[in-house]
Amino acid sequence: xxxxxxxxxxxxxxxxxxxxxxxxxxxxxxxxxxxxxxxxxxxxxxxxxxxxxxxxxxxxxxxxxxxxxxxxxxxxxxxxxxxxxxxxxxxxxxxxx
Amino acid sequence: xxxxxxxxxxxxxxxxxxxxxxxxxxxxxxxxxxxxxxxxxxxxxxxxxxxxxxxxxxxxxxxxxxxxxxxxxxxxxxxxxxxxxxxxxxxxxxxxx
Amino acid sequence: xxxxxxxxxxxxxxxxxxxxxxxxxxxxxxxxxxxxxxxxxxxxxxxxxxxxxxxxxxxxxxxxxxxxxxxxxxxxxxxxxxxxxxxxxxxxxxxxx
Amino acid sequence: xxxxxxxxxxxxxxxxxxxxxxxxxxxxxxxxxxxxxxxxxxxxxxxxxxxxxxxxxxxxxxxxxxxxxxxxxxxxxxxxxxxxxxxxxxxxxxxxx
Amino acid sequence: xxxxxxxxxxxxxxxxxxxxxxxxxxxxxxxxxxxxxxxxxxxxxxxxxxxxxxxxxxxxxxxxxxxxxxxxxxxxxxxxxxxxxxxxxxxxxxxxx
Numbered sequence: 001x002x003x004x005x006x007x008x009x010x011x012x013x014x015x016x017x018x019x020x021x022x023x024x025x026x027x028x029x030x031x032x033x034x035x036x037x038x039x040x041x042x043x044x045x046x047x048x049x050x051x052x053x054x055x056x057x058x059x060x061x062x063x064x065x066x067x068x069x070x071x072x073x074x075x076x077x078x079x080x081x082x083x084x085x086x087x088x089x090x091x092x093x094x095x096x097x
Numbered sequence: 098x099x100x101x102x103x104x105x106x107x108x109x110x111x112x113x114x115x116x117x118x119x120x121x122x123x124x125x126x127x128x129x130x131x132x133x134x135x136x137x138x139x140x141x142x143x144x145x146x147x148x149x150x151x152x153x154x155x156x157x158x159x160x161x162x163x164x165x166x167x168x169x170x171x172x173x174x175x176x177x178x179x180x181x182x183x184x185x186x187x188x189x190x191x192x193x194x
Numbered sequence: 195x196x197x198x199x200x201x202x203x204x205x206x207x208x209x210x211x212x213x214x215x216x217x218x219x220x221x222x223x224x225x226x227x228x229x230x231x232x233x234x235x236x237x238x239x240x241x242x243x244x245x246x247x248x249x250x251x252x253x254x255x256x257x258x259x260x261x262x263x264x265x266x267x268x269x270x271x272x273x274x275x276x277x278x279x280x281x282x283x284x285x286x287x288x289x290x291x
Numbered sequence: 292x293x294x295x296x297x298x299x300x301x302x303x304x305x306x307x308x309x310x311x312x313x314x315x316x317x318x319x320x321x322x323x324x325x326x327x328x329x330x331x332x333x334x335x336x337x338x339x340x341x342x343x344x345x346x347x348x349x350x351x352x353x354x355x356x357x358x359x360x361x362x363x364x365x366x367x368x369x370x371x372x373x374x375x376x377x378x379x380x381x382x383x384x385x386x387x388x
Numbered sequence: 389x390x391x392x393x394x395x396x397x398x399x400x401x402x403x404x405x406x407x408x409x410x411x412x413x414x415x416x417x418x419x420x421x422x423x424x425x426x427x428x429x430x431x432x433x434x435x436x437x438x439x440x441x442x443x444x445x446x447x448x449x450x451x452x453x454x455x456x457x458x459x460x461x462x463x464x465x466x467x468x469x470x471x472x473x474x475x476x477x478x479x480x481x482x483x484x485x
Contacts, residue, residue: 026183061158
């Protein structure tokens with residue numbers, strides 16, 4: 001899983017029927033020290049009620065289908081957690097609150 | 098999933114039988130701000146009636162087989178949505194219309 | 195799927211038994227404009243009778259097992275089509291004949 | 292599988308229910324000669340009782356679900372071993388003790 | 389699949405039980421012309437009796453589980469063949485003997 005920030009969303013009316021009602025969020029991978037963007041943005045399905053600017057965990061591959069929201073859906077990236085804190089080498093580098 | 102533009106197609110007469118009738122489109126990954134090409138072009142199966150120049154969502158891996166068009170087929174990339182709008186940081190960066 | 199050219203082959207006598215009789219071809223990914231090599235060469239199983247110098251489509255991941263030749267085999271890349279033509283932006287960039 | 296060092300952890304209260312009780316560790320891929328960091332840090336589920344600073348093996352993809360801890364969970368990276376020694380070209384490059 | 393040379397091994401006593409008895413080899417991807425190292429080393433399970441310095445084929449992803457040695461194991465890379473010869477453009481670039 002990688003750490004990411006929700007930065008936007010995509011709307012589509014003509015899409016696979018299993019995606020009906022799904023939130024298509026744009027996520028930007030971030031590093032664990034400064035929470036700065038690194039790498040390409042991608043689209044992930046929200047399964048935990050994540051919102052813009054939140055720091056989240058994204059799972060990829062076939063495991064992206066193992067949530068109630070995404071079961072049997074043609075998706076390869078899903079947000080599975082909203083992050084409260086990140087600790088690196090016993091130092092807190094991020095806190096949601 | 099990643100954002101891409103349909104830029105071409107490939108024709109093959111000698112191919113796996115499950116690909117009979119499938120549209121083999123060439124897609125170019127694009128960024129979410131300027132919709133400019135980034136990264137290598139690849140081939141994806143169309144499952145939503147996408148056409149040249151349209152901005153689409155592409156799913157990869159085993160999930161690419163989870164559409165009616167691609168079920169049980171030896172494919173690893175499928176177009177699952179035609180994009181209407183992209184919003185990044187509350188600003189619309191792309192609109193189809 | 196990606197576009198590739200068959201550039202060689204590998205022979206192995208001590209191998210997984212499911213690979214008995216399989217053609218282990220070396221393929222080089224190529225771009226869609228000039229059909230020039232890009233990226234690392236890899237080994238793919240032939241499922242369509244491809245030969246040296248031919249331009250082919252290669253599927254990766256679990257989908258590489260979804261051909262009669264590769265069913266249940268420990269392979270992650272399979273040639274699933276021999277390409278006749280490539281069209282990019284309404285211009286033919288490759289023709290087999 | 293790749294070699295990595297455990298460098299931190301992530302806490303999340305709002306997450307997929309299958310992750311309840313799981314340890315979300317931040318791992319940094321390291322090389323096999325100097326055990327220096329290389330490549331991006333990511334998050335892996337601990338299945339062997341790994342702790343901060345330990346050198347571990349991480350498995351990715353659908354195989355990350357094949358431990359008792361991670362069965363049927365939406366995870367794509369799992370720690371499956373704590374490394375005792377690494378030998379490269381008959382020379383020991385790492386020893387835990 | 390990619391071409392690699394076996395360059396070392398990893399020992400672990402505290403590991404997933406399905407890995408008991410498995411040989412954890414360090415493999416270095418090599419090119420097909422000079423058989424020189426390219427890309428990061430990784431760990432693969434041996435399923436064919438490969439030894440140090442041998443040139444082998446490595447399969448990745450879920451297909452890495454499709455050998456008797458690795459069935460249902462949490463592994464994502466397996467050695468499935470020991471290479472005898474490599475031919476590129478009708479020229480032999482490697483021979484084991």
